[in-house]
Amino acid sequence: MRRGLLFVALASICIAVGLAPIYTSAAETKVIKIGAVNSLTGFMAAGESPSDPGMKIAADWINDKGGVTVKGVKYKVQLVTEDPKSSAEGMAAACIKLVEKEKVKFILGGVNPMMNIAASSVTEPANVLRMASYTVGNPDEINAKFPLTFFTNANMQAARPLLTWLKETYPQVKTLAFPHPGEGGGLDSRRKNIEPIANKLGFTVVFSEEFPGDMVDYTAYVKKGLATNPDAWVFTDGWSYMVAAQIKVLRRQGFKGPILSIDPAIVSEVLQLAGPELAEGYASASWEMFSSDMKPVFKKEFVARALKGGHSNAWMAWGFNDLWATVQAIESAQSLDPVAVAKHLRSMKKVETLWGPAVMGGQATFGIQSCLCPPQAIFVAKKGKPEFVKWVQTDVP
């Protein structure tokens, strides 16, 4: 009897000790809900929908590593996704739902300037930190009135390094054509932010005109640009299909000069759309899903997981970086208070991205340091494949 009681006591102690970590872990592992606004339908879906799986891949990776740790407490990331349906009203509605119903304090995503402005009109008053994927540099989109809004990519960030590369590689190029897509009021900011960089490097901008975003045939537009005799055609923005459509016209019109994109219209995508012959020599400061020259974290954590999940769209990287940057800021600030995290993020010397460490920028250009400027890789289309040239550090003064 006594032995039996002793055995039961010992067993109880062992069970209690064995279960303690689980109990403690269960008590200490919480959930942090993070909102995501990516258009899955409508005209912005091309740019935003890939961010959705990208964010999910990042969330799985972060959770597999143990989640986010703030003051000794571990938090698993739980993404809550809403589709703003490519409209400003849709974006506002999506953010309102995330803030009021889901009570999120952090929201990711946003590419279109009108939609970004609509999002900020909801998130800023609600003290919600938003990590948007992209800014065209519209001053209504990024300014000191939006201290809780950050951007992991900016339209003009690759202008200086890419134009410097152009000057070194094609010293005969003196005049540039800058086609600008007419979306979201970015024309003035592109002219204000990018053209002075070109002028400083010794280039003369001979053509700088907007084209409608819904243009069917670019022939007339391209011919107008070519009449100014540019030595190089440099896209300051635009989706890959716009770039490819213009390349087709340019080459068939006999233009032989270099064609580049400051905005990351990915080389492999443009190759697929325009064809290897016409896209030969096209260069962009961007990234490639299957290049061996990408960083280890890109290849091992992003690409491997993406392929496992059946995804292969390179634009998922934006979504991945949005979440990863946010989590880094939270952990570095050791706080879940968006205002404290925002303040701390601004002072961070570097924030890791899939392309390497990003530096903060934007103070001189926008009056607030809200841009994360990552390195980018210059790729050139050579014989039907994207060829790596070199890594460059982007910047927004």
Place this chain on the structure above:
Amino acid sequence: MVSQVIGQIVNVLMTSSIYIMVALGFALVFSVMRIMNFAHGAIYMIGGFVCYYFSVSMDLGPWVALPLTTCVMALFGVFIEKFCFRPFRRDFEKATVMAIALVTILKTGADLTVGPLAKGMPPLVAGSINIGPIAFGADRLVVLFIVCLLLTALIILVRRTQIGQAMLAIAHDPEAASLMGININRVSSLVCAMGCGLAGLAGGLVGSVLVLHVSVADSILVRTIGVIILSGIGSIGGIWAGGLAMGALDTLGPYFLPFVMSDPFEFALVVLILIIKPQGFFGHEL
């Protein structure tokens, strides 16, 4: 100066051929069935992706993919005539609402199945044609040739064949045509099949010259309606004039104005022409 003028004429012809190609199917459906098929742009876009599937994914090449696409889209036309338009044949408003609903369904369906990324197709004919200082893609010449062929064939069909006479009769008075023994359902199915087939063919042809993207549905529809208005509502033979006018506006307007002003200017001119000559260049021919 002369070469510039010739170059602009060539540009106008190239751009116009695309608009005429797309507008043909729309004009046919509207002329005979009196249905403003706002889904025409979406059908054109879907046709482009169907052609891409046959040409690239199944590796059949463009010259096999194009007739296959035309057939597939024609069958689709039969389907939408029977289930979407036939119930509302006598009701213009309801047919219009149905067409708008179709647009939403087709575009969202394309977004979710094809995906939002653009697709590129290999050209029908590679290479450029250079005549002095003027250069243009050889595939655009092919599009121009096919457009001329189709326009001619359609005009002959409508004016010289029995089925064409049946279409004319239905367009003028469907009830009288029915009393004369014309099978309205069968002719309407054929018209819709031809309209959708032409839209699909246009999507495949233009997709190989330009780039395929879901958003082309809206931009091409706006211009198609402009072509129809200019040529005259009810006119098929006049499509060439409306297409040329729209192509000229699209090509020359931006040359003299900033591009962002060219669209509003173009359509302001269309409205002006509508006010001065409401029946368009050729009025009610069909």
